[in-house]
Amino acid sequence: MTERFTGSFTQQEPIPESAIDAAMQVLRHGRLHRYNLAPGELGETAQLEQEFAALTGAKYCLAVASGGYAMATALRTVGVAPGDAVLTNAFTLAPVPGAIASLGARPVYVGVTEALTIDLDDLAAKAGQADVLLLSHMRGHICDMDRLMAICDAAGVTVIEDCAHTMGAGWRGVPSGRHGAIGCYSTQTYKHVNSGEGGLLITDDAELAARAVMLSGSYMLYERHLAAPGPEVFERVKYETPNISGRMDNLRAAILRPQLAVLPEQVARWNARYDVLHDGLRDTPGLTVIERPEDETYVGSSFQFLLVDWSEPAVRSVLDRCQERGVELKWFGAAEPAGFTSRYDSWRYADAPAMPDTDRILAGLIDMRVPLTFSTEDCALIARIIRAEVSAVFQGG
Ligand SMILES: Cc1ncc(COP(=O)(O)O)c(C=O)c1O
Numbered sequence: 001m002t003e004r005f006t007g008s009f010t011q012q013e014p015i016p017e018s019a020i021d022a023a024m025q026v027l028r029h030g031r032l033h034r035y036n037l038a039p040g041e042l043g044e045t046a047q048l049e050q051e052f053a054a055l056t057g058a059k060y061c062l063a064v065a066s067g068g069y070a071m072a073t074a075l076r077t078v079g080v081a082p083g084d085a086v087l088t089n090a091f092t093l094a095p096v097p098g099a100i101a102s103l104g105a106r107p108v109y110v111g112v113t114e115a116l117t118i119d120l121d122d123l124a125a126k127a128g129q130a131d132v133l134l135l136s137h138m139r140g141h142i143c144d145m146d147r148l149m150a151i152c153d154a155a156g157v158t159v160i161e162d163c164a165h166t167m168g169a170g171w172r173g174v175p176s177g178r179h180g181a182i183g184c185y186s187t188q189t190y191k192h193v194n195s196g197e198g199g200l201l202i203t204d205d206a207e208l209a210a211r212a213v214m215l216s217g218s219y220m221l222y223e224r225h226l227a228a229p230g231p232e233v234f235e236r237v238k239y240e241t242p243n244i245s246g247r248m249d250n251l252r253a254a255i256l257r258p259q260l261a262v263l264p265e266q267v268a269r270w271n272a273r274y275d276v277l278h279d280g281l282r283d284t285p286g287l288t289v290i291e292r293p294e295d296e297t298y299v300g301s302s303f304q305f306l307l308v309d310w311s312e313p314a315v316r317s318v319l320d321r322c323q324e325r326g327v328e329l330k331w332f333g334a335a336e337p338a339g340f341t342s343r344y345d346s347w348r349y350a351d352a353p354a355m356p357d358t359d360r361i362l363a364g365l366i367d368m369r370v371p372l373t374f375s376t377e378d379c380a381l382i383a384r385i386i387r388a389e390v391s392a393v394f395q396g397g
Pocket of ligand 1: 066067068069092093095096136137138139162164165185186187188197198199
C-alpha cells in the first residue's frame with residue numbers, strides 16, 4: 001500500500017491556555033495600547049521586553065509591530081540613509097531586502113554556500129562596498145559567526161542580525177542576535193512564538209536602543225519602558241529622531257509572554273522532529289542533507305535538502321510526486337516566485353548581478369515547514385515518502 005501523509009504544513013499549535021487567559025485579561029480591561037497603563041501597572045509589552053532581554057542576555061529590548069519593522073528600524077538606528085548600499089543575503093525572504101528598500105537604500109547581495117549560510121569569501125570580497133550588513137540567518141542556518149564578525153570588524157561593517165528563524169538558536173553558546181550591534185526577531189505565526197504579527201529588537205548599545213524606542217512611536221513616554229536606557233540617553237536623541245509608528249500592543253505581548261517562557265521546551269520538540277527527518281533522509285542517493293556544524297545550536301522549525309545539479313523537470317517530478325502523497329515541498333529554484341519562495345533575482349527593484357554559484361544552490365534547494373502539530377511518527381512518514389520519490393526519480397523510475 002502506498003503511504004500518504006494527511007497533515008497540514010501550515011497548521012501551527014493552538015495558543016496555550018495561559019496565553020489565552022492573559023489575552024482575555026487585557027481585553028477585559030481594555031488597555032491595549034502599550035502606554036495606556038493603570039497606576040502602578042507595568043504593562044504586558046514592557047514586561048515582554050524585559051523578559052526577552054533577560055532570555056537573550058541583551059541590555060535593551062524593544063517590541064514592535066513586525067520582524068520587517070524591526071529590521072527597518074535597526075537600519076535607521078545605525079544611520080542607513082537613502083541611496084546607501086547595505087550588504088545582505090542573496091538567499092533570504094522578501095522582507096529582508098524589503099526592509100533595506102523601505103529606507104530608499106539598496107541591497108548588495110552576498111552569495112550562499114551549500115551549508116545554506118552566507119558565503120564568507122564573497123562577504124570578504126564585498127565588505128568594502130557598504131557600512132552595514134543585514135545578515136539573515138535564513139531558515140535557521142547560522143554561519144561561522146566568529147569569522148563573519150572578524151571580516152565585518154576588520155572592514156568597519158556594522159552587523160544587524162535577522163533572527164526571524166533563529167529565536168532560541170545560537171553559535172558557540174552565544175544566542176543568535178547577540179553577535180551584531182542589533183538582533184531582530186519576528187513573532188509572526190510561522191515563527192517560534194506566535195502573536196499573528198509582531199517583532200522584537202535587542203541591543204546592548206544605549207543610544208541605538210533609545211533611537212529605536214523613539215522611532216517605534218514612543219512620543220515622550222519612553223520612561224514607561226522597562227528594558228530601555230535611562231532618560232539621559234533619550235535627552236540626546238529625542239529631538240532628532242522621527243516617530244515612525246510601529247509599536248507592539250499589550251494584547252500581542254500578553255499572548256507572547258507565556259510562549260517565551262516555554263521556548264526551550266518547544267525548541268527541543270522541534271529538534272526531535274527535525275532529527276527524525278534528517279536521519280530518515282540521510283544517504284538517499286541524489287539527495288544532500290544539510291549537516292549542522294557542532295558549534296551551532298539550531299531550532300529545526302523547517303527542513304531543507306539539496307538536489308544538486310538535477311534538471312528542472314526531475315525536480316518538478318519529485319515535487320509533484322511528493323505532493324500527490326500529501327507532502328508539500330517548496331522549491332527555491334523555480335523560474336517564477338511562488339508563495340514565500342522569491343529569490344534575489346525576483347526583487348527587481350534592486351540591481352542584482354548574476355550569481356552563478358548561488359543560482360546552482362538555489363536551483364536544487366527544497367524547503368519544508370515543520371510545524372509542531374506534526375508528531376515524530378509523522379516526520380518519519382514524510383521522510384519515507386520523500387526518500388521513495390527522490391529515489392524513484394533519481395533512478396529514472
Ligand atoms: C527570514 C525572514 N526575515 C524576516 C521576516 C520578517 O518578519 P515579519 O513577517 O514579522 O515582518 C521573515 C518573515 O517571514 C523572514 O522569513
